[in-house]
Amino acid sequence: MLVAHVSDTHLGFRQYNLDEREEDIYRLFNEFVEKVLAEKPDVIVHTGDLFDQPRPPIQALRVAYHGFRRLREKGIRVYCILGDHDIPKRRSEPPHLLLRELGVVDVVGVDPFREEPFRVVNGVFVAGIRSLPKKYSHQLISLLNSLANKARGYERAILMLHQGIREHFPYSYELELQHIPSGFNYYALGHIHMRKWFYLHDGIVGYAGSIDVIRIDEWEEYLRNGKGFYLVDLSSKEPVIHRVDLEGIREHIVLEVDYSLVEQKIRELAKNIMGSRLKPILHLTVRGRRIDKSHVQRLLLRLLQGRVLTWRLRFEEEKKVPPSIREERISIEGLLKQVLGDEEVVELALKLLEALSRGDVSSAVRITEEYYKSLEQSSRG
Ligand SMILES: [Mn+2]
Incomplete structure (x- = not known):
């Protein structure tokens, strides 16, 4: 069969x-x-x-x-x-x-x-x-x-x-x-x-x-x-x-460009897709600083309208990191110490964080049970 x-x-x-x-x-x-x-x-x-x-x-x-x-x-x-x-x-x-x-x-x-x-x-x-x-x-x-x-x-x-x-x-x-x-x-x-x-x-x-x-x-x-x-x-x-x-799958063009090169890249793209049987879909990510979004929109309209079926546009603005934050490294352990104080509780929190960020709930339950058991023992002892 x-x-x-x-x-x-x-x-x-x-x-x-x-x-x-x-x-x-x-x-x-x-x-x-x-x-x-x-x-x-x-x-x-x-x-x-x-x-x-x-x-x-x-x-x-x-x-x-x-x-x-x-x-x-x-x-x-x-x-x-x-x-x-x-x-x-x-x-x-x-x-x-x-x-x-x-x-x-x-x-x-x-x-x-x-x-x-x-x-x-x-x-x-x-x-x-x-x-x-x-x-x-x-x-x-x-x-x-x-x-x-x-x-x-x-x-x-x-x-x-x-x-x-x-x-x-x-x-x-x-x-x-x-x-x-x-x-x-x-x-x-x-x-x-x-x-x-x-x-x-x-x-x-x-x-x-x-x-x-x-x-x-x-x-x-x-x-x-x-x-x-x-x-x-x-x-x-x-x-x-x-x-x-199947042969009739429409093309998706996935493109990430630096803002400084955006016009050049869009022009190149316009040349390449002239003869497409099915108009492709463009997924464009523009990365850079101080991006003029309407400038990019105008470029797309001028150079690609009618050549692609649609475009999906994303902007990724590269931000300058303020120096105060950049220089001082944040440690999770340091933060937990500030908030919780007790070393043992900090240790418990770190273990739980590690297990739960993996989605491992059963380990987290076990860690918690062990912690309370040890508390009981130390209070008795
Ligand atoms: Mn399905």
Whole structure:
């Protein structure tokens, strides 16, 4: 079985409140549909954040319906799970249920605690669980284990999740690698907009990533890894994965210039982007002293208007540090001594500061308990 894995399409996303950016996503989704049709997979798995909001614009719904209907007409079945962006805050229905009603997609694991979150497709076990916040991690882990047990009855199994894994994305996760059970050939993951895959147990974990640069911090990663979808061939026991890139990603230009060079740099840029097919987005940081902001604005208007889609401008004023502060070095320990007086309390405060600035609450609790224990002992002794 050949599986296409796509994720985080964020239809309806409208960066900088620009029509063009909303259109970019629709255009990229259509490019995905074209490219995936050419690859003729048996099924497509979409691992969440199909829409950017649970109440998407009508155009987003129409684009999704149109694309999925074309796939359905070619006999390609689409299985979705809900991402955090797709889930309504109050008790109402996610937009996917409309697409399901229209017969173009199936949605797996909408309410995984009350319904069986899997399907059997051509003898392949396809499980999926909606995005769950960290406070449900325990329930999620036991669900995963029970699904893994069921998966063992099948030759091939796929698991769809919309979660972060600590070892790979330490800044945003609900699961650790040890919580992900064996028994699946392909673990299709969404939520993280980076494209990344790795081996786990006897299978492959794939983060398909987003189809466009949703946040500017994705731009660098896009340059390295591209954006698009994965094709996973499950015909042999060992899955084979390869990526298919989308070509219609709009360029972001990230530029930091010194104020003294700003005119020269903007002129150079204007020359370079003359022939761009899609107007790029400029992220310009101007650094220096006594920056005349309106001068920079006028330069941009004169030299770049019409050549870039928009610019995002940041100024970083380099301030002269007053000599009195510069010469006298501030030590946290010195400050704590002034405020707290007692050496032992200062030591406690420093230890707590060290632990808590790492976010290590359990160490902080232990340090505090030890401190009070030592107080008790010294009062008795
Ligand atoms: Mn997302």
